[in-house]
Amino acid sequence: MATQTRQWILDSRPVGEPTMENFELIETELPDPERGEVLVRTLYMSVDPYMRGRMRDAESYAEPWDVGDPMQAGVVGEVEASEHPDFEPGDVVTGDLQWADYAIADGRDLRGVNPEHGPISTALGVLGMPGVTAYFGTTDVAEPTPGDTVVVSAAAGAVGSVVGQLADLTGCHVVGIAGAEEKLEWLESVGFDEGINYKEEDVSAALREACPDGIDVYFDNVGGPVTDAVWPLLNVRARVAICGQIALYNATEVPTGPRKLGKLIESRARVEGLLVRDYEDRWGEALKRLSGWVASGDIEYRENVVEGLENAPDAFLGLFEGTKIGKQLVQVGEREA
Template identity: 85%
Template sequence: MATNRQWLLDSRPTGEPTMENFEQVETEVPDPGPHEVLVRTLYMSVDPYMRGRMRDAESYAEPWDVGDTMKAGVVGEVEESNHPDFEDGDVVTGQLEWADYAVAEGRDLRKVNPEHGPISTALGVLGMPGVTAYFGTTDVAEPKPGDTVVVSAAAGAVGSVVGQIADLNGCHVVGIAGADEKIEWLESVGFDEGINYKEADVPSALREACPDGIDVYFDNVGGPVTDAVWPLLNVRARVAVCGQISQYNATEVPTGPRKLGKLIEARARVEGLLVRDYEDRWGEALSRLATWVAQGDVEYQENVVEGLDNAPDAFFDLFEGTKIGKQLVKVGERSDT
């Protein structure tokens, strides 16, 4: 009889998470109830927003309780279905558990179309990060031909797609990332310029890369990088706030220079972004993204960590800033491979 490994939140982190905050347990494989589906995990996503759910504080995502099983975006294979829309062997995706197996209601799952690309992309460019980038760019940032667009965390799963969509819209695109190899990759997929924030004087580098100012800023990091962008915002600039990864492990909320006065001068718009607000339009985004990927107009990278046992390490890597693209954990193989 197979057992089910699960990762639990064992304690709340102070600052950066460590292995002491996680506990792995083994349980029996659960049985699906009426209208439920048993899913065997193939790939699991780790994402920066998970750090916020480890806090005992209100946010846009409900915090996990100590002792809860960690949750993640998962691509898996249906092992047993009590729902009419799913059959054994279907590949599906949904918010499931850091585990070998999980049970979900059928309404919470979506079938993955393997014809669109490797099934792992349903957690990346053809999943939540890609959809976030699509709507964050097209609906919030609204880049126009000739605009200067700056993207922070530009080599990540969201930022890299944002920059490529902006490039498709005829924009001058500047990406900010933390390694020279990231900059090289960004410039190979359509970014016009890149800035290594760990090596460059970011304010000076931005002034040089954006001589006509900044029309769109897609913010994934906050902190000093965002501070450097602010003085260059043009009249009617749009700022899409998607993430603040530089602050996620902070034990206190930092107070920096007051920046809001610039918005009066620039009449700029700052808007936060949550992909769940677009649930009824995912089909639109996935159709466009799948076409762009198939045509080679949008490229992506995946960093795959092997084994469920290594899921916490894959999560820790997010805050090191050393990886390009989507961070995934491979847990299993499809039964027909």
């Protein structure tokens, strides 16, 4: 059984966009698992935009890390040793663990991963937090109906791509906003009707062309100027799901733009924030439906895998470049046969 592990810690708080200087890779001793605990060997690790908020010394929906704290992430791993009755060595599990080769976890914080649902890496993507976020954000918050016009920002990401495909399955006209032609081509191949390249096009003009009858649903993953461009086109009783604001995560001061709330009086639109943890008691419902759609080919997904724990900060920093399609993962180990 492992007695030491490599582990990334938060070495300093970033000002603006994070850099490698904000991370440090250390070696630390591993205690033996106590009653109710499990020793997990990391196989795959997720990096996500929300982690930027945890690097700030400020209150948010996710508790901030202190300088010197281990970085945390969604992990898929293999049980090495267990003092919990629900898990035994060799089981594949997922939970919020650490940027590390090994971690000790409270067994109550782990869920088993069923390899029959798909590759185990999908437990961090389409069959994990991003997919479940997309499912409840679409079905419970955005509530698209057949014939609606649905606009999704960061549409080629792990959440946005599933949102758009769910809207397509509902019978909606789906418009995806992304930052590369390769992304737009992939979105078209999985059911999006229109694509807008926010780096190359006038988003306001492109939206007016793609949405001649206005916008019924906006799933917001970015905030900033893209969301400003959507606002004037909201229809009466439109629904706006606020899932992420990555355009603002590295801002040292949140910019104040034109006052847009008056549009909500005219449109009587509903704007609602979304946190997937509010749906913990319904997680199984989402996974059952999502795994069925993945198995049937109705929902497709992409993964980008960076090899090696030592490259985890690079994978995280790459999120802010916006160059990848789908879910960003770090592979730390191989499952034992």
